[in-house]
Amino acid sequence: MHISVTEAKGLLTDLLKRAEAGDEVILTRHGHAVVRLVPIRPISTATSRRTLLDRIRASAAKKAAPGPRAAQSQDFLYDEDGLPK
Template sequence: MYISVSDAKAQLTDLVRRAEAGDEVVLTRHGHAAVRLVPVKPKLSPEEKSRIIRELRESARRNAIPAPDAAHAADDLYDEFGLPK
């Protein structure tokens, strides 16, 4: 929803509720988008951040595909004499 700043003054409470509910609320000035109202996301506690990082690392370990290390990654491209296959 786009609404001018002057019109938004009278409807601010309703606009804040709509933004909190997920609606896009853009305030315009002279017909051009000026600002967007968005809900504030709660900050994560250090414990929550640590938990998320730990879960991501565990997931990456479980889903990792075994592959050759960098020194041997191109071995299948060359023959025993070092020439391209």
């Protein structure tokens, strides 16, 4: 939504509500865009970041599947002396 600064003065409360809801609100001066109203994202705290990391780690641990160790994954190709079969 593009609206002139002059018009926006009387509609500021409504424009703020629209911007908070996710609408793009651009203020213009003499037909040129000068300002975009966007909502401020909440600043994350150390505890919220820690909680997010813990959830990601727990999710990753659930998806991990045991498999052969890398050191032994190709052993069937070689004999006891380490030479190819």
